[in-house]
Amino acid sequence: MERLDSTFEEACRIVGECRLMFAERGEEVSLERLALWLERAQEEAVDTNGEQHDAVKLAIERLKGW
Secondary structure (H helix, E strand, C coil): HHHHHHHHHHHHHHHHHHHHHHCCCCCCCCCCHHHHHHHHHHHHHHHHHHHCCHHHHHHHHHHHCC
């Protein structure tokens, strides 16, 4: 349960940082855009590390309503 809690907290932190990044640039922020941006980041993580980042995966799933 503790691992799930820490993964959820990390997912929330990641989404929050993404929202702030877009806001600082004065760009529109939508759930779809956040999910797309995180999917791209996830692809880069897989290319670099050979595996998905659990918190990014959870954030994408939540943003898409899964």
